[in-house]
Amino acid sequence: MSQKTEKLIDKKGLRLDGRKPDELRPIKIGVGVLSNADGSAYIEQGKNKILAAVYGPRELHPKHMALPDRTVLRCRYHMAPFSVQERKSPAPSRREIELSKVIREALEPSIFLEYYPRTAIDVFIEVLQADGGTRCASITAASLALADAGIPMRDLVVACAAGKVDDTIVLDLMDEEDKIGTADVPVALMPNLNVITLLQMDGILTPEEFEKAVNLAIEGCKKIYTMQKEALRAKYVAVKEVEE
Amino acid sequence: MINLPTFFERRQLVTPGDLIAEGDYIAGENTYKEDNKIYASRIGLVDYEDKKVNVVALRAFYIPRVGDTVIGTVVEVGFNGWVVDINSPYLALLRASDVLGRPFRPQKDELSQVLDVGDLIVAKIVAYDRTHDPQLTVGEPGLGKITRGEIVKVTPTKIPRVIGRKGSMISMIKQETGCQIILGLNGIVLVTGKSLEDEQLAIMAIRKIEEESHTSGLTDRIVQMLKEEKAKREGMRNESEN
Amino acid sequence: MSTVITRVKQRQIAQLIAKGKRLDGRGLTDYREIKVEQGIIERAEGSARVCLGKTEVMVGTKIEVGEPFSDTPDEGVLTVNAELVPLASPTFEPGPPDENSIELARIVDRGIRESKAIDVGKLCIEPGKKVFVIFVDVYVLNHDGNLIDASALAAIAALLNTKMPKYEVEEDKIKIKPGYTQIPIRRHPVTVTFAKINEKLVVDPWLDEEQVMDARLSVAFDDEGNICAVQKGGSGYFTQKQVLEAVAIGREKANEIRKKLGW
Numbered sequence: 177m178s179q180k181t182e183k184l185i186d187k188k189g190l191r192l193d194g195r196k197p198d199e200l201r202p203i204k205i206g207v208g209v210l211s212n213a214d215g216s217a218y219i220e221q222g223k224n225k226i227l228a229a230v231y232g233p234r235e236l237h238p239k240h241m242a243l244p245d246r247t248v249l250r251c252r253y254h255m256a257p258f259s260v261q262e263r264k265s266p267a268p269s270r271r272e273i274e275l276s277k278v279i280r281e282a283l284e285p286s287i288f289l290e291y292y293p294r295t296a297i298d299v300f301i302e303v304l305q306a307d308g309g310t311r312c313a314s315i316t317a318a319s320l321a322l323a324d325a326g327i328p329m330r331d332l333v334v335a336c337a338a339g340k341v342d343d344t345i346v347l348d349l350m351d352e353e354d355k356i357g358t359a360d361v362p363v364a365l366m367p368n369l370n371v372i373t374l375l376q377m378d379g380i381l382t383p384e385e386f387e388k389a390v391n392l393a394i395e396g397c398k399k400i401y402t403m404q405k406e407a408l409r410a411k412y413v414a415v416k417e418v419e420e
Numbered sequence: 421m422i423n424l425p426t427f428f429e430r431r432q433l434v435t436p437g438d439l440i441a442e443g444d445y446i447a448g449e450n451t452y453k454e455d456n457k458i459y460a461s462r463i464g465l466v467d468y469e470d471k472k473v474n475v476v477a478l479r480a481f482y483i484p485r486v487g488d489t490v491i492g493t494v495v496e497v498g499f500n501g502w503v504v505d506i507n508s509p510y511l512a513l514l515r516a517s518d519v520l521g522r523p524f525r526p527q528k529d530e531l532s533q534v535l536d537v538g539d540l541i542v543a544k545i546v547a548y549d550r551t552h553d554p555q556l557t558v559g560e561p562g563l564g565k566i567t568r569g570e571i572v573k574v575t576p577t578k579i580p581r582v583i584g585r586k587g588s589m590i591s592m593i594k595q596e597t598g599c600q601i602i603l604g605l606n607g608i609v610l611v612t613g614k615s616l617e618d619e620q621l622a623i624m625a626i627r628k629i630e631e632e633s634h635t636s637g638l639t640d641r642i643v644q645m646l647k648e649e650k651a652k653r654e655g656m657r658n659e660s661e662n
Numbered sequence: 663m664s665t666v667i668t669r670v671k672q673r674q675i676a677q678l679i680a681k682g683k684r685l686d687g688r689g690l691t692d693y694r695e696i697k698v699e700q701g702i703i704e705r706a707e708g709s710a711r712v713c714l715g716k717t718e719v720m721v722g723t724k725i726e727v728g729e730p731f732s733d734t735p736d737e738g739v740l741t742v743n744a745e746l747v748p749l750a751s752p753t754f755e756p757g758p759p760d761e762n763s764i765e766l767a768r769i770v771d772r773g774i775r776e777s778k779a780i781d782v783g784k785l786c787i788e789p790g791k792k793v794f795v796i797f798v799d800v801y802v803l804n805h806d807g808n809l810i811d812a813s814a815l816a817a818i819a820a821l822l823n824t825k826m827p828k829y830e831v832e833e834d835k836i837k838i839k840p841g842y843t844q845i846p847i848r849r850h851p852v853t854v855t856f857a858k859i860n861e862k863l864v865v866d867p868w869l870d871e872e873q874v875m876d877a878r879l880s881v882a883f884d885d886e887g888n889i890c891a892v893q894k895g896g897s898g899y900f901t902q903k904q905v906l907e908a909v910a911i912g913r914e915k916a917n918e919i920r921k922k923l924g925w
Contacts (some may be wrong), residue, residue, distance in 0.1 A: 214481070234509050235509065235511055281895060281896060285899045293551070294551075326480040366437070370902075375900065377889060378891065380888050405438075408463060412478055
């Protein structure tokens with residue numbers, strides 16, 4: 177990373193977009209937004225616009241890839257060519273391949289995989305517009321899509337990142353903070369069991385700073401979890417109110 | 421009622437991961453138990469059956485059960501039978517010998533003449549386990565190829581609501597619309613009536629039940645709706661005749 | 663990666679670990695024997711082979727002259743690639759890099775890049791136009807568990823062994839001078855990987871332990887004990903407490919390894 181003299185946090189302690197260090201970006205979530213997929217969800221977090229869809233459980237072809245005692249979870253994280261400043265080639269990049277893997281591994285612990293042997297559950301994530309923290313927002317949406325598809329789960333998985341900019345530990349990094357900051361720590365959580373299903377760090381932190389960042393990210397996760405549940409209920413409560 | 425902590429009341433909406441009860445409870449449908457706590461595993465409404473905690477799922481898919489009557493579509497003519505889509509994660513198999521009522525003779529029997537891709541059938545599940553796809557039979561009265569009628573897809577967990585207590589709901593719809601209705605437990609419903617309009621009426625009722633399945637007083641509202649629709653149609657018919 | 667492991671063995675491993683022991687006699691926080699050889703491939707600008715127990719990884723480095731990235735015009739370029747070649751394991755198949763080799767390359771890359779192990783500012787020939795590009799190619803030769811730590815060690819060993827040409831810029835032309843110079847290395851990041859088995863953390867999992875583990879956590883440390891990369895892998899999970907425990911243990915182990923290798 178080259179030296180940039182831009183200040184990411186001003187004298188009042190506010191960030192480039194006016195947020196305080198422990199503030200989340202504005203989040204909007206919708207569930208069941210696509211008619212063909214078995215389950216779907218859409219999230220906007222800051223300028224991120226991400227769509228997640230689930231197909232399955234369904235029979236797996238080729239059959240030899242199926243597992244005899246459990247379902248196979250497949251995940252594809254993909255960014256649209258127009259989602260970033262400089263057009264991105266539609267071909268899967270190494271980053272997308274790695275993210276597809278870590279996102280899948282973040283969602284797997286939440287699903288009762290052994291309920292549906294010899295099938296596959298496919299999770300498709302499309303980033304329509306990217307502004308930092310896409311893997312976290314993707315996990316939050318994908319988990320809702322799985323619930324919307326009626327797939328039995330232990331808990332929803334929620335994700336949020338924390339990081340370090342200008343010597344301050346901050347929550348929910350946006351793109352510039354991600355690029356110019358000194359560290360980015362994405363965390364995914366299953367809140368009721370209080371366990372971490374995704375954890376990465378890119379940058380440099382002392383062990384104390386790392387602990388602080390993980391704690392802050394987990395706090396962020398818990399706030400977003402409330403929004404996830406609300407979004408899920410919102411889809412069904414409106415119908416419920418017909419009679420009661 | 422047992423005096424142990426519960427965090428949701430009957431018919432309250434829960435989402436996956438919600439803690440419903442703690443203590444000496446049994447995990448019923450769409451729930452799981454961990455560390456003496458019962459959690460929801462699907463979105464649905466809470467229901468207590470003595471010590472058992474159930475969640476009536478609002479979103480679920482059909483998992484085959486032996487003995488279930490299902491309606492499916494033939495998607496492939498195989499070499500000694502047919503592959504049938506029964507609206508489930510698993511494709512079902514119907515053996516040629518089951519349909520022909522005798523052993524299958526590959527040189528003489530042309531399977532696609534009996535059932536072809538796209539045909540609808542009413543069948544029963546005779547075998548299913550974790551290692552094999554479900555097997556179907558059409559060898560009972562009332563089963564076989566469907567030649568007319570309209571198909572409606574419903575979330576499988578709502579089929580019991582369409583049936584109603586002691587069949588009250590489904591009998592009422594049949595009466596009011598004059599249609600024959602076959603309910604596949606896999607969420608596929610076949611409606612056969614004297615006219616397309618009658619069939620559409622029945623379908624409308626079924627769709628309404630699906631949307632409002634978790635509310636009470638539904639039977640009365642459906643009767644009301646059917647009566648109103650029929651009156652509307654009468655009115656339109658009278659107009660066009662004048 | 664899946665070769666079937668018997669239930670009997672699975673239970674054995676888990677039971678021993680619950681008692682603080684491992685099937686190969688190691689303690690929970692012990693590494694297998696580490697052997698490092700450098701300079702084995704003369705055609706490469708740098709090379710190293712690391713044996714971590716029976717896991718064997720070779721890294722070769724090549725240096726080329728190329729264009730810098732537009733947002734860092736006066737810095738050299740580092741590219742890490744990894745190949746899980748078919749001869750290394752019955753589970754590796756020929757073909758383009760799969761998610762495992764891509765993840766491996768990116769974790770090794772992060773450890774080197776974020777710790778600023780290479781002084782990339784010193785790799786600039788002509789700002790905005792020409793810089794040295796260092797290719798680090800990780801070649802897994804035998805997979806017996808913990809490819810991440812072995813590859814990360816081999817990468818640093820290979821970089822320490824890498825020589826780049828001396829040069830002069832004369833009237834817009836690069837003139838290669840005789841002789842070589844070491845590439846500017848200023849840090850020696852070490853990655854420590856843990857496997858979680860029945861809620862216990864074990865360091866440097868070997869193949870059988872990897873097949874039995876719930877999840878894996880890799881943490882990279884620089885010479886000052888700062889964390890420069892973290893990656894959770896596998897379909898299980900960790901508690902916050904376990905993560906912090908891993909960081910504490912990992913920091914010590916990284917120092918031990920650096921000392922042992924004289925870095």
